[in-house]
Amino acid sequence: MNTTKVARDMGLILVAFVSSCALGVLTNSLRRVPLPMVYENPEARMLRTVSSGAAPIALEPEVLEFKAVLGAWKDSGALFVDARESAFFEEGHIPRAINLPRDEILRAKTIVELASKSRPVIVYCSGEDCEDSKLVAKALLALGHSKVSVYSGGWEEWSASRSPVEK
Amino acid sequence: MVGVALAGGKMIPRILVSLVFFVAGVLKLRDPLAFADGIAAFHIFPNWSINVLSTGIPYFEILAGIGILSGRARSAAALAACGLSVCFALLYASALVRGLDVTCACFGTWKILQASTQVGFVRALVLLGLSGWVYAKALHTHQAG
Numbered sequence: 387m388n389t390t391k392v393a394r395d396m397g398l399i400l401v402a403f404v405s406s407c408a409l410g411v412l413t414n415s416l417r418r419v420p421l422p423m424v425y426e427n428p429e430a431r432m433l434r435t436v437s438s439g440a441a442p443i444a445l446e447p448e449v450l451e452f453k454a455v456l457g458a459w460k461d462s463g464a465l466f467v468d469a470r471e472s473a474f475f476e477e478g479h480i481p482r483a484i485n486l487p488r489d490e491i492l493r494a495k496t497i498v499e500l501a502s503k504s505r506p507v508i509v510y511c512s513g514e515d516c517e518d519s520k521l522v523a524k525a526l527l528a529l530g531h532s533k534v535s536v537y538s539g540g541w542e543e544w545s546a547s548r549s550p551v552e553k
Numbered sequence: 554m555v556g557v558a559l560a561g562g563k564m565i566p567r568i569l570v571s572l573v574f575f576v577a578g579v580l581k582l583r584d585p586l587a588f589a590d591g592i593a594a595f596h597i598f599p600n601w602s603i604n605v606l607s608t609g610i611p612y613f614e615i616l617a618g619i620g621i622l623s624g625r626a627r628s629a630a631a632l633a634a635c636g637l638s639v640c641f642a643l644l645y646a647s648a649l650v651r652g653l654d655v656t657c658a659c660f661g662t663w664k665i666l667q668a669s670t671q672v673g674f675v676r677a678l679v680l681l682g683l684s685g686w687v688y689a690k691a692l693h694t695h696q697a698g
Contacts, residue, residue: 388692391628391692394629395629396629396632398626398629402613403613406609406610406611406612406613407608407609407613409609410605410609410610410611411608411609414604421604422604423601423604425601425603425607426600427590427593428590
């Protein structure tokens with residue numbers, strides 16, 4: 387193997403990599419909404435976005451079980467928010483629920499501003515393991531909604547219980 | 554005729570690797586935030602490095618993609634492609650070992666190319682094989698020349 391050639395290639399790669407990172411930093415600074423120098427995780431970004439720059443507050447939504455959720459759905463008073471991606475929402479969701487995926491609340495918080503802030507809101511996602519319902523619920527709390535809960539069983543439990551579904 | 558077909562056959566991996574890196578770079582440039590989230594999902598890189606990588610790597614991939622098709626810098630570009638593929642494979646392997654479910658946004662937010670951790674690992678290995686082949690050919694051509 388031609389070691390001189392390999393060494394020259396590696397030098398070229400190093401120069402290209404450093405130049406690429408410098409170009410990335412430069413073009414990022416020219417973006418309309420540049421990424422911050424230090425990475426923020428989605429939860430921190432969401433809370434910062436919805437609280438308009440104020441320091442994130444430790445907000446924890448109430449967690450509801452199936453019976454309570456079914457009762458709230460029958461009363462028709464609560465706003466149901468499906469935090470899954472739209473493709474899953476379109477396949478089936480709790481009747482009267484609106485779709486509000488995590489990424490959309492970052493880009494369009496106006497959707498949730500339409501709802502009265504004192505109206506109970508129940509957020510769900512796929513099931514026990516998903517985090518998006520908690521993220522969206524925290525964002526709604528930070529937006530000033532006072533009665534926000536998370537349905538922990540989510541779509542998996544609701545659909546398995548043979549409760550009504552909408553497509 | 555056979556010679557043309559053979560030359561065409563040799564070009565296919567080169568074109569394929571070049572296209573994969575070029576397209577992946579362009580798609581990542583369109584949504585660096587999604588790529589940053591993808592990098593963070595591996596829980597390996599410190600927060601201060603993630604946004605620099607998420608904005609810089611796409612340009613590096615585009616350079617590698619163009620370089621593989623070019624004449625002069627082909628071996629360096631192919632070696633860069635090998636390096637990136639090794640990094641991707643190692644990241645996916647570590648995610649598999651730790652039981653992480655990672656979607657790295659390696660092709661931006663283009664859902665059709667988003668893959669599970671297992672598929673991502675296999676994809677990285679295939680890319681490594683192809684990049685290695687292109688690099689070996691580029692070195693051979695250099696030595697023969």
